[in-house]
Amino acid sequence: xxxxxxxxxxxxxxxxxxxxxxxxxxxxxxxxxxxxxxxxxxxxxxxxxxxxxxxxxxxxxxxxxxxxxxxxxxxxxxxxxxxxxxxxxxxxxxxxxxxxxxxxxxxxxxxxxxxxxxxxxxxxxxxxxxxxxxxxxxxxxxxxxxxxxxxxxxxxxxxxxxxxxxxxxxxxxxxxxxxxxxxxxxxxxxxxxxxxxxxxxxxxxxxxxxxxxxxxxxxxxxxxxxxxxxxxxxxxxxxxxxxxxxxxxxxxxxxxxxxxxxxxxxxxxxxxxxxxxxxxxxxxxxxxxxxxxxxxxxxxxxxxx
Amino acid sequence: xxxxxxxxxxxxxxxxxxxxxxxxxxxxxxxxxxxxxxxxxxxxxxxxxxxxxxxxxxxxxxxxxxxxxxxxxxxxxxxxxxxxxxxxxxxxxxxxxxxxxxxxxxxxxxxxxxxxxxxxxxxxxxxxxxxxxxxxxxxxxxxxxxxxxxxxxxxxxxxxxxxxxxxxxxxxxxxxxxxxxxxxxxxxxxxxxxxxxxxxxxxxxxxxxxxxxxxxxxxxxxxxxxxxxxxxxxxxxxxxxxxxxxxxxxxxxxxxxxxxxxxxxxxxxxxxxxxxxxxxxxxxxxxxxxxxxxxxxxxxx
Numbered sequence: 001x002x003x004x005x006x007x008x009x010x011x012x013x014x015x016x017x018x019x020x021x022x023x024x025x026x027x028x029x030x031x032x033x034x035x036x037x038x039x040x041x042x043x044x045x046x047x048x049x050x051x052x053x054x055x056x057x058x059x060x061x062x063x064x065x066x067x068x069x070x071x072x073x074x075x076x077x078x079x080x081x082x083x084x085x086x087x088x089x090x091x092x093x094x095x096x097x098x099x100x101x102x103x104x105x106x107x108x109x110x111x112x113x114x115x116x117x118x119x120x121x122x123x124x125x126x127x128x129x130x131x132x133x134x135x136x137x138x139x140x141x142x143x144x145x146x147x148x149x150x151x152x153x154x155x156x157x158x159x160x161x162x163x164x165x166x167x168x169x170x171x172x173x174x175x176x177x178x179x180x181x182x183x184x185x186x187x188x189x190x191x192x193x194x195x196x197x198x199x200x201x202x203x204x205x206x207x208x209x210x211x212x213x214x215x216x217x218x219x220x221x222x223x224x225x226x227x228x229x230x231x232x233x234x235x236x237x238x239x240x241x242x243x244x245x246x247x248x249x250x251x252x253x254x255x256x257x258x259x260x261x262x263x264x265x266x267x268x269x270x271x272x273x274x275x276x277x278x279x280x281x282x283x284x285x286x287x288x289x290x291x292x293x294x295x296x297x298x299x300x301x302x303x304x305x
Numbered sequence: 306x307x308x309x310x311x312x313x314x315x316x317x318x319x320x321x322x323x324x325x326x327x328x329x330x331x332x333x334x335x336x337x338x339x340x341x342x343x344x345x346x347x348x349x350x351x352x353x354x355x356x357x358x359x360x361x362x363x364x365x366x367x368x369x370x371x372x373x374x375x376x377x378x379x380x381x382x383x384x385x386x387x388x389x390x391x392x393x394x395x396x397x398x399x400x401x402x403x404x405x406x407x408x409x410x411x412x413x414x415x416x417x418x419x420x421x422x423x424x425x426x427x428x429x430x431x432x433x434x435x436x437x438x439x440x441x442x443x444x445x446x447x448x449x450x451x452x453x454x455x456x457x458x459x460x461x462x463x464x465x466x467x468x469x470x471x472x473x474x475x476x477x478x479x480x481x482x483x484x485x486x487x488x489x490x491x492x493x494x495x496x497x498x499x500x501x502x503x504x505x506x507x508x509x510x511x512x513x514x515x516x517x518x519x520x521x522x523x524x525x526x527x528x529x530x531x532x533x534x535x536x537x538x539x540x541x542x543x544x545x546x547x548x549x550x551x552x553x554x555x556x557x558x559x560x561x562x563x564x565x566x567x568x569x570x571x572x573x574x575x576x577x578x579x580x581x582x583x584x585x586x587x588x589x590x591x592x593x594x595x596x597x598x599x600x601x602x603x604x605x606x
Binding site: 006010068102103106116118121126203212213217221233237240241246247248253256258260262264265266268270271272273276280284288289 | 421431506517521541543545548556558564572577578585589
């Protein structure tokens with residue numbers, strides 16, 4: 001039996017996002033553990049792992065963020081096919097190699113099969129690169145990775161029984177990378193598979209940068225020397241510090257530039273819209289648009305006159 | 306006498322921006338020093354200082370970047386007001402306190418009528434460094450932006466730009482820090498300036514990063530706004546690498562915000578210009594454009 005679990009801090013979000021996805025993907029008789037969060041995500045997920053570990057017929061446990069909506073109805077068969085390799089410990093739909101920190105997206109991302117559905121500006125979708133295989137770049141592929149995005153994590157029974165999230169890392173950030181590293185350190189594989197999900201979240205990736213920075217440091221310190229690449233950079237510590245401070249300020253400048261670019265393009269588009277609306281062409285064709293706005297069922301009547 | 310100086314790399318930019326601004330601002334008797342830029346911004350500016358500093362009647366030397374346009378006919382009066390305090394060595398139109406490094410705009414920015422005029426997307430104006438504005442002139446600051454630097458006679462005669470700064474980036478911050486180190490003040494004044502530049506804040510990233518490192522090496526621990534940092538280099542590196550990754554992630558967020566903000570507007574414009582009525586009246590618009598191009602009368606509305 002493939003079980004599903006979520007840690008819930010906002011029941012309304014769970015009901016709107018995770019629950020419909022679980023209903024879509026779960027097989028009849030599947031256990032669904034939707035439990036109120038107990039402190040950090042690591043602690044909450046460990047509580048779910050403990051519960052799942054007591055299930056006799058467990059084939060896999062799917063840990064879903066409350067704001068993540070699985071949209072692949074065939075998820076269970078994908079999981080079974082992937083877990084046919086007994087070395088596989090974790091499965092996800094977004095992951096990367098060449099990862100050096102909890103900013104795993106700075107590595108080489110190999111699969112990213114999700115949509116970021118945001119509420120800002122009236123709402124919209126940002127499609128990650130392998131959401132649609134027809135548009136996917138040549139480097140998109142499923143298979144072994146170094147880490148997964150934790151918003152949907154599928155755990156093998158071995159992982160459920162043997163690995164736990166590190167509750168010392170902080171309240172949220174970095175728990176997924178750390179968990180993947182533990183699984184890989186134990187000799188198991190972390191892989192991506194072909195399923196998709198919608199992540200219902202705001203556009204801001206780091207609403208709490210200080211917490212994120214603390215978690216970044218903790219994970220780097222914990223894994224440096226234990227796992228290749230993690231916390232690594234060339235140079236002495238002094239050289240690394242000065243370069244990173246420079247690169248930090250360059251990145252901040254780039255973010256400012258992007259915001260300026262947005263402001264300039266917005267002004268251009270608003271000007272073009274206003275100019276179009278004020279034009280003679282637009283005004284003299286207003287009756288035509290009014291006609292087109294009339295419901296199709298009413299059009300014949302109008303034409304009959 | 307208030308003198309004006311500019312090192313010119315692109316004569317066209319000087320003709321369009323710095324030149325007209327200087328014409329607008331200078332007084333009868335103002336000296337004007339124009340030189341071809343050398344390969345180093347600091348060397349070019351030092352040449353200008355060498356030329357200008359010897360004038361006995363020098364009240365101030367205004368170093369204008371070729372892409373900066375003084376927009377204020379009352380410029381000289383404002384300069385004299387700022388230099389009435391004999392401790393003032395450097396005056397600028399915009400600057401900052403709490404400066405931690407080359408990215409002075411990450412401090413608390415103090416500036417007045419400074420406009421960032423860009424050419425992208427049909428062109429437009431933005432208040433310069435609006436996201437970081439924390440106050441208006443006059444104010445004492447750590448540094449001022451180098452596109453317009455007003456130097457007191459003492460500064461023009463005593464200070465020189467550091468030609469050891471390999472890329473020239475940070476020449477302004479370095480000079481201001483040395484003025485302050487000598488016990489003098491760096492201040493902003495209410496000077497109206499248009500800075501003609503692209504939307505890109507850092508245009509040559511690799512060189513800028515090297516300059517940031519070089520400046521940090523030179524001033525390490527003595528930058529006025531530098532927060533307390535771990536004495537241990539490993540801790541400092543870990544922290545900086547985390548802050549860098551957070552900043553790079555913020556870049557991703559800013560791209561997402563841009564897409565989210567622009568998509569509805571692009572859709573709206575596309576729907577308007579794709580409507581049958583709009584397409585139907587295309588010949589009318591073409592005709593009007595032709596009339597405008599020939600200077601003919603615009604159709605009455």
